[in-house]
Amino acid sequence: MDFVAWFxxxxxxxxxxxxxxxxxxxxxxxxxxxxLLCIWYASQEKTINYVFGLINVTLFAIIFYQIQLYGILLLQFFFFCANLYGWYAWTRPTSDSGDMLEVRWLSKQKLAVTAAVSVVAIGLMTVYIDPFFFALANITVDGLNLFGADLARPTLEPDAFPFWDATMTVLSIVAQILMTRKYVENWMLWVVINVISVGIYAAQGVYALSIEYAILLFIAANGTRAWMKTAKQNQAKQLTTEKEAVA
Structure with a gap:
């Protein structure tokens, strides 16, 4: 098989x-x-998940470029950078004593701020998703044409499910950021995202993607369970260390 044709x-x-x-x-x-390997190994708290994640988003960026979904293509660039940062954060000591980043829960203050920002972002994107992505697609095409791509500006239809699309997009970004910092809540968001995705893709007749996200839903649920258990153990260990320090 020709190497270029493979893509x-x-x-x-x-x-x-x-x-x-x-x-x-x-x-x-x-x-x-x-x-799938990326999400599975992330649920097991294995750093190798970021290697698989980088390959995944690179290949999907190529796919979205070919089918002219430039907004989602740019989202893959964000995920690429987030995977690089996550790899760095998971392997870098967080203190001079060599302690590594541990699975934990968001504090009440951080949870409130994250929820508020997410709600506002979803609301704004729901209202402006069409003009935003129309402009983004045209800017992307114009930028690619500067490098000789010779692409015509795409003719875009209005978003089929603006609220749900905005919800999936915003929560995906938030969940990816939380994962890089090993917060348990990231898996809960992935569960929500995957439930919505299964329904949306099935409604649009893209059944293969619907099945894929059903599998991801199972992995995210398992990740939630595993990370909740780990966070509880880490919290107990921290309390024991603090008591020993006081004594």
């Missing part, structure tokens, strides 16, 4: 008999596998 979304790996039939490309299949 073509029309290079079909398998035809899946879902709905009216779904031709899954090589790049989508491999990108999906790395995405």
């Amino acid at each position: 073509d979304i029309n290079n079909t790996l398998v035809n899946i008999p879902i709905g009216g039939g779904y031709a899954m490309s090589w790049i989508e299949a491999v990108g999906t596998v790395f995405g």
Whole structure:
């Protein structure tokens, strides 16, 4: 197989008999596998998840470029940077004594601020999602054309589910940031995101993606359970250390 052709979304790996039939490309299949590995290893608190995450977002960025979803393409750039930061944060000592970042809960103050910012951001994006992404897509195309891409400005239809789309986008960003800091709440947000995604993709007839997000929903639920247990253990260990220091 030609190396460049491997990245073509029309290079079909398998035809899946879902709905009216779904031709899954090589790049989508491999990108999906790395995405599932990323989420699974993150739920196990394994730093290697960021290696798989970097591969996943790179491959999906190529896919979104080919199908002209430039807003989501730019979101992949954010996830790429977040994966790099997460890799750094998970492997860097947080103190001179060599302590590493531990799984924990958000403080009440941080939780309140995060919730407030998320609600405002979702509200604003719901109202302005169409003009924002229309402008973003055109700016992206113009920028790519400066480097000789020779792309025509895309003709975009209004968002099919503006509120749910905005919710998934904002919560995905918040959840990714919380994951890089090892906050348990990130998995709870991924559960919400995946529930919405399963419904939205099924409603749009993209059944393969709906099934994928159902799998991710299971992994996120398992991640919630595992990290809650770890956070409880870390909290108990911290209290024991503080009591010993006082004594």
